[in-house]
Every structure is written in structure tokens, then in C-alpha cells.
Amino acid sequence: MKRRFALALDLATPGDALTRALAGCGQVDRVLACEPLATLRDPALALRVAGDEEQLPFANESFDLVVSALSLQWVNDLPGTLAQIRRALKPDGLLLAVLPGGETLTELRQSLALAEAEIEGGVSPRVAPFVEVRTMGSLLQRAGFALPVTDVDRLTVRYSGLGALLRDLRTMGATNILAERRRKPLRRATFVRTESIYADRFADADGRLRATFDLLWMSAWAPHESQQQPLKPGSARMRLADALGTEEHTAGEKTDTRPRR
Numbered sequence: 001m002k003r004r005f006a007l008a009l010d011l012a013t014p015g016d017a018l019t020r021a022l023a024g025c026g027q028v029d030r031v032l033a034c035e036p037l038a039t040l041r042d043p044a045l046a047l048r049v050a051g052d053e054e055q056l057p058f059a060n061e062s063f064d065l066v067v068s069a070l071s072l073q074w075v076n077d078l079p080g081t082l083a084q085i086r087r088a089l090k091p092d093g094l095l096l097a098v099l100p101g102g103e104t105l106t107e108l109r110q111s112l113a114l115a116e117a118e119i120e121g122g123v124s125p126r127v128a129p130f131v132e133v134r135t136m137g138s139l140l141q142r143a144g145f146a147l148p149v150t151d152v153d154r155l156t157v158r159y160s161g162l163g164a165l166l167r168d169l170r171t172m173g174a175t176n177i178l179a180e181r182r183r184k185p186l187r188r189a190t191f192v193r194t195e196s197i198y199a200d201r202f203a204d205a206d207g208r209l210r211a212t213f214d215l216l217w218m219s220a221w222a223p224h225e226s227q228q229q230p231l232k233p234g235s236a237r238m239r240l241a242d243a244l245g246t247e248e249h250t251a252g253e254k255t256d257t258r259p260r261r
Contacts, residue, residue, distance in 0.1 A: 001027075002027075003027070003094075004027050004028075004029070005027060005028045005029070005064040005065040005094075006029045006030065006064050007028075007029065007030050007031075007032065007062070007063050007064055007065075008022050008028045008030070008031050008032070008063065008064065008065040008066070008067065009031075009032050009033075009034060009058075009062075009063045009065070009066045009067070009088070010022060010031060010032070010033045010034070010046065010067055010068070011034055011053060011056075011066055011067065011068040011071065011072075011085070011097075012034060012035050012036065012053050012068060012071035012072075013033075013035075013067070013068055013069040013070065013071055014069075014070060014071065014173075016033075018067060018069050019031055019033050019046050022046075022067065023046060028065065030046075030047070031046035031047070032046055032047045032048075032049060032063075033046045033047070033048050033049070034049045034050075034051045034053075034056070034057075034058075035048075035050070035051070036050065036051070036052060037050060053068075053071065053072065053075050053081050054075050054076065054077055054080060054081050054084070055084075056084045056085070056087075056088055058088045059088075060087050060088065061087075061088070061089065061090045061091065061093075062088050062089075062090070063088055063089055063090065063093060064089075064090055064093050064094070065093060065094050065095075065096070066085050066088065066089060066093070066094070066095045066096075066097075067095075067096045067097065068096075068097040068098075068099075069097070069098050069099075070098065070099060070100065071099070072097060072099045073099040073100050073101070073128070073130065073131075074177075078131065078139060079139050079142060079143060082139055082140060082142075082143035082145070083142075083143040083144065085143070086143045086144045086145055086222060089222040090222060091222050091223065091224040092221060092222060092223075092224035092226065092227065093221065093222040094219065094220075094221055094222075095140075095145065095218070095219065095220045095221070095222075096218070096219050097217075097218050098215050098216065098217045098218070099131075099215075099216055100130055100213060100214065100215060100216070101130040101131045101132065101133065101136065101152070101214055101215075101216035102130060102131075102132055102133055102152055102154075102214030102216060103130075103154075103212050103214050104130045104212060104213050104214045105127050105130075105211060105212065105213070106212055107198060107201070107202040107209070107210060107211055107212060108126075108127055108165065108198070108211065109126070109127040110197075110201070111194045111195075111197040111198040111201065111202070112126045112127065112194050113126075114194075114197050115190050115191075115193035115194040115196075115197055116186070116190055116194075118193060119187060119189050119190040119193055120186070120187065120190055122182075124180075124181050124182035125176075125178045125180055125181055126176055126178075126181065127176075128174075128176075128177070128178060130214070131216065133150050133151070133152045133214075133216050134150075136150045136216055136218055137149075137150045137218075140218060140220045144222075144223070145220035145221060145222065145223075146220065146221045146222070146223040146224075146227055147220060147221050147227060147228065148218065148219070148220040149218065149219045149220070150216060150217065150218045151216075151217045152214050152215065152216050152217070153214070153215045153217065154212065154213070154214050154215075155212075155213045155214075155215065156210050156211070156212055156213075157210075157211045157213060158204065158208040158209065158210055158211070159208060159209045159211060160208060160209075161195065161209065162191070162194060162195040162198055162209065165209065165211055
């Protein structure tokens with residue numbers, strides 16, 4: 001993309017890697033970083049603002065570009081957060097974001113549920129729900145964005161055991177924060193059974209455990225009159241049947257499926 005952005009917002013991205021990339025790309029004049037504690041490591045990279053993703057402290061039409069990486073999965077109200085981002089963007093402003101979604105950690109979710117039901121007689125939510133790629137496109141439209149595009153990259157990470165996976169999740173700050181979770185700690189026997197089920201169902205031939213991470217990418221624009229607009233119904237100048245080189249049939253008409261010589 002060759003466009004130049006006067007003011008960009010890095011919204012709650014952990015660390016300063018993305019802010020550093022924006023500041024050094026040559027297409028962004030100024031960068032502002034918003035995060036809950038305003039702990040950006042290098043204050044020379046960008047202005048810093050302490051703020052909540054669900055209560056953005058910015059006026060309408062403040063930014064030309066909003067980016068966010070691996071943080072929006074934690075908000076309680078994702079549709080509302082997207083609506084606030086849309087409000088903070090100038091007309092024809094761009095949103096670029098990525099967050100875990102889809103089938104992320106499906107192996108852990110299934111194994112924990114089966115083990116907990118077997119050992120403790122019930123199931124508690126242990127892995128956060130993740131938005132699906134199709135749902136994300138709908139949420140962008142619902143928030144008032146134009147030209148939304150969503151895509152998914154699936155990463156499979158392999159671990160020596162369940163403990164190694166859980167250590168990674170703790171390091172990422174991705175432990176269970178669900179309000180509806182059971183407050184009583186899991187029994188040791190439940191963890192042992194979880195690892196057994198995980199190994200039976202999701203281990204490779206060498207014994208290493210697979211963990212799925214789906215990264216949902218999104219781009220969308222604040223509406224502007226210069227953007228592409230859908231044509232009015234009935235304004236087409238060419239029939240779809242002609243473009244496809246086939247016959248056109250009216251609704252309800254049965255087609256002849258007999259083989260022809």
C-alpha cells in the first residue's frame with residue numbers, strides 16, 4: 001500500500017515491535033500507542049496514552065490508521081470495540097488487525113472438557129471462546145466499516161508435553177480469566193487425565209503434542225464517497241449465464257440432466 005498516513009494508533013499491541021515497525025516504515029508521520037498501563041518500552045518511538053480498548057479516550061475522526069496485534073481477543077465487547085475504532089477513524093481511514101480465533105487451542109479445549117467431566121463430574125469453561133473468521137467479517141460490517149476483508153493463517157505448534165504448552169500460555173498472559181469459570185482448582189488427577197487424552201488424540205508419531213493457533217487477519221475502511229460502491233440491482237449490462245458460457249433457467253425450472261451425444 002502506497003498511501004501515507006498522518007497519524008496512526010497502535011491499539012494495545014503487546015510490546016513495542018509493531019509501534020517500531022510503524023515508526024520506521026516511512027509511510028506514517030506520527031504514531032500514538034494506547035495500552036492499559038502505557039508501558040511502551042521506548043518512549044522515543046511514539047506518544048503514549050493509557051486507555052482501555054473498550055473505552056477509547058479519543059475524539060471522533062482522530063486517526064488515519066488503526067492497527068492492533070494479538071490483543072482484541074481479550075475484550076469483553078468486541079462489536080462495541082470495533083464500533084469505537086470505526087468512530088475514531090477519519091473517513092477513508094484504515095483498520096488493520098490480527099487476533100487469535102477460529103480453532104485456536106481446540107485440542108486443549110477438548111481434552112480438558114473430557115477429563116474434567118470424567119474426573120470431576122462436570123465441565124467448566126477453561127479456554128476462552130474465539131471468534132470465527134466469517135463472524136469477524138459480519139462484525140466489521142455491523143460496526144459500520146466498508147470493504148471488510150478477513151483471512152486466517154493456521155499455525156500448528158508442537159510441544160513435548162502439556163506442561164510446556166501451559167507454560168507458554170502463562171508467559172503470554174493467556175491463563176483463564178473467564179468470569180464463569182469454576183473457582184475450585186482442578187485436581188492433579190484431572191491434569192494427568194487431560195494429558196493422557198491429549199496424547200491419545202492429538203500427538204504425532206514422535207510423541208509431541210500439537211496445538212492449533214488460528215490467526216484471524218482483518219482489514220476494513222471507514223466509509224468514504226471515493227470508495228468502490230456496489231452497483232444498483234438491475235443495472236448489469238451482461239448476463240451471468242453469458243459470462244459463464246451456460247444456459248439460464250428461471251426459478252423453479254427443472255434442467256435436463258440427461259446425457260447428450
